[in-house]
Amino acid sequence: MGFLASVGAWLVDPRHWSGSDGIPTRVGEHALISVVIVVLACIIALPLGVGLGHIRKASFLTISIANVGRALPSLAMLALVLPLAFALGLGLGFWPTVMALVPLGIPPVLTNSFVGVKEVEADVVDAARGMGMSGWQILRHVELPIAAPLVMAGIRNSAVATVATATLGAVVASGGLGRYIVDGLATQDYDKLFVGALLVALMAIGTELGFAALERRMTRAGGERSELLRVS
Amino acid sequence: MSPGDPFIRWDWVASHLGDIWLRLEQHLVLTGLAIGIGLAISLVAGIWSSRWPWLYAPVTWVSGVLYTIPSLALFALLIPITGLSIVTAEIGLVSYTLLILIRNIVAGIRSVPPEVRDAALGMGCTRRQLLWRVELPLARPVILAGLRVATVTTVGLTTVTALIGQGGLGYFILDGIQRFFSTVLVVGAGLSVLLAMAADGLLVLVEWWTTPWAHRRRG
Numbered sequence: 001m002g003f004l005a006s007v008g009a010w011l012v013d014p015r016h017w018s019g020s021d022g023i024p025t026r027v028g029e030h031a032l033i034s035v036v037i038v039v040l041a042c043i044i045a046l047p048l049g050v051g052l053g054h055i056r057k058a059s060f061l062t063i064s065i066a067n068v069g070r071a072l073p074s075l076a077m078l079a080l081v082l083p084l085a086f087a088l089g090l091g092l093g094f095w096p097t098v099m100a101l102v103p104l105g106i107p108p109v110l111t112n113s114f115v116g117v118k119e120v121e122a123d124v125v126d127a128a129r130g131m132g133m134s135g136w137q138i139l140r141h142v143e144l145p146i147a148a149p150l151v152m153a154g155i156r157n158s159a160v161a162t163v164a165t166a167t168l169g170a171v172v173a174s175g176g177l178g179r180y181i182v183d184g185l186a187t188q189d190y191d192k193l194f195v196g197a198l199l200v201a202l203m204a205i206g207t208e209l210g211f212a213a214l215e216r217r218m219t220r221a222g223g224e225r226s227e228l229l230r231v232s
Numbered sequence: 233m234s235p236g237d238p239f240i241r242w243d244w245v246a247s248h249l250g251d252i253w254l255r256l257e258q259h260l261v262l263t264g265l266a267i268g269i270g271l272a273i274s275l276v277a278g279i280w281s282s283r284w285p286w287l288y289a290p291v292t293w294v295s296g297v298l299y300t301i302p303s304l305a306l307f308a309l310l311i312p313i314t315g316l317s318i319v320t321a322e323i324g325l326v327s328y329t330l331l332i333l334i335r336n337i338v339a340g341i342r343s344v345p346p347e348v349r350d351a352a353l354g355m356g357c358t359r360r361q362l363l364w365r366v367e368l369p370l371a372r373p374v375i376l377a378g379l380r381v382a383t384v385t386t387v388g389l390t391t392v393t394a395l396i397g398q399g400g401l402g403y404f405i406l407d408g409i410q411r412f413f414s415t416v417l418v419v420g421a422g423l424s425v426l427l428a429m430a431a432d433g434l435l436v437l438v439e440w441w442t443t444p445w446a447h448r449r450r451g
Binding site for chain 1: 239297300301302303304305306307308309311312381384385387388389391392394395396402405406408409414417418420421422424425428
């Protein structure tokens with residue numbers, strides 16, 4: 001009970017709610033770097049996955065990229081990117097973390113968008129083509145709406161993993177909640193460590209739940225729209 | 233990592249082979265223990281959840297939450313209870329294997345066709361015989377696929393345990409970051425990637441050997 005009480009005391013201490021090492025700052029940093037990483041990963045992976053899925057080619061390449069991505073441990077990625085970031089004059093912290101984690105954010109988005117678009121039934125695509133739709137129209141009005149749930153699930157997996165691994169950025173002097181854990185370990189400040197871990201865990205679970213809710217809303221909206229189409 | 237330094241100093245590698253071997257061994261033990269314990273727990277949970285389907289939802293919920301908690305956070309949350317020990321590292325590492333393994337074990341057992349089950353029961357198999365001689369062997373490819381994913385992930389995650397003083401190849405990575413010494417970084421990170429690939433390859437071989445029916449009739 002003594003430990004939980006001291007964690008509670010740490011949490012309500014107003015000094016821990018302001019300044020550059022305050023909880024709002026660290027949560028903000030963590031959210032910012034996660035968003036930057038996921039957006040960059042999507043910018044790279046979505047067009048690639050959707051495009052390759054549309055032409056139904058390069059299965060082997062896409063699946064291999066996903067497997068290699070899984071084999072690359074996040075800590076190893078951070079370590080390997082560090083010399084490169086130094087050579088480019090990007091220093092420590094934010095940019096090495098982004099450079100290391102974007103490649104890890106790509107595989108879930110890439111595989112899911114590829115599989116989602118590729119697995120749209122051939123009959124449906126044929127019907128659309130028979131109705132005179134162009135390749136672009138088929139992609140826009142048929143394949144993407146059908147693939148949407150799977151694509152979203154890929155983005156969710158990528159986002160949850162990114163929130164989790166962004167914690168490790170603290171090892172290369174990035175901000176975010178990992179700071180509490182790494183600094184807490186270094187100074188044996190276990191209250192700080194525990195609060196940091198708790199907040200990261202909550203953020204990861206929150207990301208998962210947030211995306212799940214978004215996906216439910218999207219599929220419901222999609223369902224309603226297709227019903228409208230049927231009526232008209 | 234000053235400009236004049238070479239990316240890898242092979243003389244360092246040559247003079248630290250003993251060190252490298254030690255860390256590699258630690259890494260293997262940490263990973264092997266986690267996979268072994270994780271597989272044992274998952275088999276029990278998976279077999280129970282396929283026998284009593286109502287168990288499946290709570291089991292996947294719990295393992296899903298464990299899977300979502302970031303590894304470093306989970307280690308940190310455990311430190312007040314189990315300290316900077318191998319127990320902390322193993323609890324964390326085992327937690328991450330559960331979701332993948334349980335899902336695949338249940339999916340594998342469920343994929344056994346009902347006719348096969350009926351035939352086995354008709355031949356007088358007991359429940360236990362049905363499980364060990366029919367269901368688990370037929371589920372093996374799916375279980376091994378899960379085991380591959382879990383193993384590759386765990387080899388990578390084990391590097392993180394260096395942050396809680398558990399060595400393994402992660403020790404080199406942290407050391408390299410702290411000393412700005414790229415050779416150690418590359419040795420640690422490179423070997424852990426190679427180890428993941430080797431473990432994956434080994435499991436592919438196991439899959440090939442243990443499912444002779446999948447590739448017997450050729451030529």
